[in-house]
């Protein structure tokens with residue numbers, strides 16, 4: 105059941121580095137929407153601000169980062185205006201997070217079972233059944249032999265196992281919104297697919313919404329219904345998966361898609377990754393942040409393009425979005441242009 | 447495991463041998479004990495006879511060998527001043543010292559956990575800054591001065607606690623404070639630093655993301671990790687405190703090893719010094735062994751390694 109009012113709605117989220125006067129925006133004003141039962145992807149290169157966005161939503165930023173503007177509405181209630189205590193009551197049950205770093209995100213001195221039980225106990229549950237629930241959860245995320253693994257310490261598990269445990273911890277309290285920050289990076293493809301499948305199955309069971317953060321367009325195509333493409337702290341394109349893959353309207357999205365290895369096209373020597381590096385938060389150019397790397401750059405790009413609708417359910421932040429969306433997606437056409445443009 | 451025990455036993459043996467040797471040499475350097483025992487009217491023969499009782503007539507290397515031989519059987523000779531077995535006298539005074547040092551260290555540790563956690567949680571607040579200044583003060587106040595001030599203010603002026611003596615809990619308070627202030631200050635700083643480090647770890651963020659209570663995060667997720675680094679420091683502190691107890695015990699007339707040793711030194715009573723050094727070395731070695739075992743128990747990463 106997909107209702108019309110979004111479960112989670114992020115408006116104008118801005119998160120900055122530094123707690124004093126001279127702030128640098130890491131997230132420059134992000135809008136997102138998640139509806140019940142939906143999986144929405146947030147994609148972008150390393151350093152584009154995906155994790156900071158996720159942590160801002162869950163209010164789990166470290167001391168150096170601070171959300172300075174925006175709203176995070178969960179069922180219409182603004183999380184950013186809640187007290188720390190009020191926020192704590194929502195964490196785990198209403199909004200849960202799978203963190204990016206499986207090696208450091210589990211406490212090294214506590215058993216897996218203990219760490220899992222903390223999440224299970226967020227809902228009323230008989231003390232005697234906590235262990236059984238924990239074993240069942242471990243099993244549901246594909247951990248073999250959960251009866252003995254439950255008493256192990258994190259260092260006794262492989263990276264893939266730990267990531268499964270992280271997923272189990274996040275879904276244990278049946279959250280309504282799950283933020284999964286690259287839940288499968290650094291795992292082999294088979295394990296990756298397995299964990300994502302299991303995670304999706306768990307979330308589908310209780311009709312929750314997932315914000316899936318990744319930089320893998322293959323993962324997006326397989327698991328998400330909607331995509332937000334993030335570049336240098338802002339959303340540059342937003343669409344349902346089909347039109348994004350069929351008609352990418354932002355040059356950066358084209359670059360991401362072209363950098364995917366594809367079987368249905370002739371091999372091209374090398375994969376065309378996007379030339380150049382994304383700007384750091386300190387050296388972000390005026391106007392469109394992508395212009396130094398862009399093959400379609402025009403003079404107007406020194407003004408920042410707004411995120412505008414170019415078709416039903418498809419928005420892009422590029423002055424030439426409509427024109428670019430109508431071009432065939434062909435790495436031969438724009439990859440050399442990209443190279444010469446940089 | 448058995449290899450570990452063997453290694454520890456060997457190194458403990460080396461440490462104790464070293465300490466005992468150093469004390470043997472030092473106690474010969476501070477002067478001739480017999481010179482203090484000479485009474486008017488003693489003949490040279492009487493004096494030589496006294497020397498022979500403690501083997502002092504033999505060459506030093508021979509004295510050392512004989513000393514080691516009997517020490518191995520637990521015989522450290524008779525106290526020159528009190529005429530009783532030296533080891534017995536030392537062991538009699540050991541419980542008082544252990545009571546004082548344990549009370550000081552335990553009190554310091556518990557208080558340091560509370561104060562250090564407060565300082566870390568309220569980082570950069572007034573409270574944090576005040577506590578950190580106080581710990582600097584606490585680390586720079588000389589032990590004996592603090593002891594004297596405590597006696598002066600608490601006992602002499604306000605008559606709240608006895609100024610000296612042994613036996614009841616109220617006798618323990620002042621010496622324990624005098625001895626415990628330094629480790630309290632040091633451990634408070636350490637707890638704060640360790641907690642700040644732990645609080646910035648990814649797994650604390652995971653714990654927070656579950657929505658569990660802050661005290662649970664502190665007690666379950668932080669303290670256990672901090673304890674791993676504290677254990678070793680505490681073991682070292684325990685040895686240092688046994689040394690510091692010498693001054694404190696003297697000021698408060700606390701009948702422990704510290705006072706016994708001071709008396710022994712002023713009487714050049716080398717059997718007591720040697721037995722005392724042996725016992726202190728043994729206690730320190732045992733403490734560090736206990737610390738290593740505790741470390742292995744609370745740190746799962748080395749238990750299975």
Ligand SMILES: Nc1ncnc2c1ncn2[C@@H]1O[C@H](COP(=O)(O)OP(=O)(O)OP(=O)(O)O)[C@@H](O)[C@H]1O
Nearest residue numbers: 121130149150151152153154155156157166168385
């Ligand atoms: N705690 C922090 N202190 C300083 N800078 C930070 C901090 N966290 C993130 N940043 C900066 O913010 C920017 C965005 O980082 P973020 O971790 O959100 O990227 P990401 O999109 O998640 O990348 P990745 O795919 O590598 O996870 C980066 O330039 C990073 O250097």
Ligand SMILES: [Mg+2]
Nearest residue numbers: 154155204285
């Ligand atoms: Mg990230």
